[in-house]
Amino acid sequence: MKAAFRLIFQLLALAAALAAQAPAQAQTWPSKPVRLVASFPPGTPGDVIARLIQPALQAAWKQPVVVDNKPGAGGNVAAGEVAQAKDDHTLLVGPDTVLTINPHLYRKLGFDPRQSLKPVTYFASFNQMLVCNPATGVNTLAKFTQLPPTNTYASGGPGTPSHMAMEMLLAATGTKQTHIPYRGPGLAAQDVLAGHVGCGFIVSSVVLPHVQSHRLQAVAVSSKERSVLLPAVPTVAESGHAGFDATFFETLMAPASLPAAIAEKIQHDVRTALTTPAMRARLAEMDLRVEGSTPQESEKRSREDFAKWGIVARQTQLQLD
Template identity: 30%
Template sequence: MRRKILLAAGAALAVVCLPAKSEQFPDRPIKIYQGFAAGGNADAIARVVGTEMAKTLGQPFVVEAQAGAGGTIAATTVARARPDGYTLLLATGGHAVAGALYSKLNYQTVDDFQMVSTLTFFPFLLVVRADSSYQSLADVLKAARADPSAISYGTAGIGSTHHLAGELLVKMSKASMLHVPYRGDAASLTALLSGDVPLVIAPPTAVMANIKAGKLRALAVSGAQRWSLMPEVPTIAEQGVPGYDVTSWAGLMAPAGTPHAVVNRLREAALKALQVPEVRARLADMGGEVRGSTPEEMTSMVSAELKKWVAIVNEANIPKQ
């Protein structure tokens, strides 16, 4: 009987102590991993939002880039991390794309993560050099149809949303174009500016400075609607590819099994950050529509994205990586 009483008391004490630990979270720095090159879109979003979340939670947020393999290296790190809220993933649309494109991953795209909240949704821009002879996407597609080797397009890498956006364009337009992967947006833009590739698909934040400087010109936006900051640039759908719509996203994930109380603390801090005018303005400058969510809403969204890209990869016969 005494043993049973002691065990019951110990169990009760454990139950009492668990919330206390969650209430103390965080008591040390939090690390956000992102899977693309430092200075790129994912890196910028993580730093903007993480800096503001740190003010609410009272601990610094450290952003670390683990670039390569379409973001799967960073995702693997987080999936294998201790589920205590101190290791997060700044996931982008590439997270769902990788789940569709890679034949073997060290994690489950949805089940090995605890979603926290979406942060922002953004389109891609198709850009050429300012001195390019291509004045519209229609010009590019005409050249690609006439000569399958004429057009190559650069992206941030194999397995990125940029990559699948290009593959979907090829499929829907019936125009042959060669994909040239680089290690991040900065590298693909360097290749474009040096003339190594005639076209690049990239998020607005990666190309806006060069567009404003007169070095690059945007031919099209990938979303269903024109981008509010460049309303003069038509969508891909408007330029002979009806129904085309690719919009990427960014959000925070933790390892599966992270306590709900910790997830709620992180989500509350993220949503508070998204309400700060300076944060909203910065994300808007990156082409983003600020949109937070519940963990359940984010799980449904990522699951739907994964299903969509699996269908596209299969229908287009895109080789698995």
């Protein structure tokens, strides 16, 4: 009996020591420069957000914060590097698709994103905007669905938000289009502008200036709500496909080994940087809605969207090995 009590006492003491250690870890973090590995090229929403909050994070953390772009393979290049990081000072910036879509599409990654990475916070939500070159004559979703299967559409790359939003749309409308992938949404938009490709479901912050200048025709947005910057453009759901929602999130992720106390500290400091009136206004100009979700909220949404995009991947039989 005494041995049992002694064991219980030892376990309680160990638990208390670990509980005390967690806040201490958060208080001393960061102890060296922090690297934000961006999974898409400069100028994409996640990269822009990281660079906008960089000064505030440096001030809060009293350490340099470096943004390092490592685009490729739908975010998997950067994700793989962060997943294998050996310290708590290397974080991943990119769309939530790294955790919600890529595991369904890529079978030979060499790492399991959902086991080796975890979301720390969602920076902001964003949508895709279905745009067409004016020469196509497409200005409504009904007209888009009447295009022949030979019509081409541009995306920012296989498995990216623009690709998956379009695949969800094609499945919902029972239509087919020919996919032309690019290395990032900027290049995709340029070829739709030039008329080399008919249409594209491209992140709204990239195509917004071209829509406003009437060089591209906006047809619909992918999220549940209309864009506050282009309120006349309907959602896909409003255009006859109730329940359609392809909302995405620019996300801060970390190696799964990151202690919870440090994750909470990072989320708190990021949210503080994101929610100033000036930052909200700057992101709103790019059609980005500030989130700043907790690690727990982010993990819950990630699980839900992983299930949703799994259905799309199975319906379309997409494989990107």
